[in-house]
């Protein structure tokens with residue numbers, strides 16, 4: 001069966017694929033590199049085998065769009081140290097098995113540490129209210145999409161007077177990472193499939209500098225396979241016309257100005273700081289730390305435990321995967337010995353990680 005026969009709308013997929021082939025032909029000898037800056041896009045692309053439907057001169061690479069993957073191992077080390085001091089540590093599930101310099105939170109839990117997984121950060125308030133004699137620390141990892149509910153959590157901690165709950169922040173914003181990518185001449189990315197969930201918060205307008213100042217094609221697209229193919233078509237069309245711009249093709253979710261209420265909540269609760277990104281180094285203004293008047297909710301201050309850079313496994317090439325320098329299969333550890341059951345780096349752990357996506361869907365088609 002052809003790949004597109006498995007799509008819900010195979011005719012539309014066939015038509016889009018034919019258009020992409022024509023656009024590839026029109027590009028001639030030009031090689032085009034596009035980056036999807038969203039772990040959910042990475043998963044959708046791998047799940048539906050979309051790279052196989054692109055023209056041979058169009059390469060789609062993954063970017064730093066998985067917040068767990070870009071988190072420095074020193075952050076995991078700090079969370080482990082806090083757990084060792086008897087605090088309960090609450091986290092989204094994706095962080096559990098991410099390796100720090102000396103193990104993961106899952107290892108610590110197996111050794112008796114109290115590490116809980118939440119689905120919504122506010123769940124932690126009920127757990128902590130029933131356990132007021134003990135400190136509870138929420139691992140605040142994510143991009144703008146997660147920063148909004150974390151902001152709501154911080155305000156709710158304050159409102160309820162939950163003085164045994166603090167946040168260990170490694171929250172980040174995406175535009176400064178795009179700045180780092182477009183100003184790195186070695187990466188030569190022609191266009192971005194912009195992060196759609198993040199765009200719902202910051203708005204499509206946020207990408208104007210990458211089109212207008214840096215000449216990169218920018219398209220906001222949804223997560224259905226046809227959305228992604230349509231997004232690539234729109235990117236190639238911009239490149240062929242030589243007219244880079246921001247094209248919001250996900251208007252059913254993303255507004256030009258984003259979500260002002262969420263933006264206000266983030267601005268109220270957080271201040272921007274420089275932050276380390278795996279693979280990209282320290283990016284100025286890319287981190288979100290708690291605002292000065294909420295600093296008593298900062299776990300690193302409460303525990304007097306600053307987050308310092310951790311030790312990255314030197315053989316793991318997550319940094320290069322996150323910049324689109326290599327595909328996951330280009331890492332010599334991919335599949336042997338690094339697998340989701342025995343991950344050497346976060347890109348093989350996270351449900352949005354490029355290595356996990358490549359492994360999972362490679363396996364399912366064999």
Ligand code: SF4
Nearest residue numbers: 317318331338345355
């Ligand atoms: S395959 Fe494993 S070791 Fe290699 S880059 Fe991916 S996560 Fe790191």
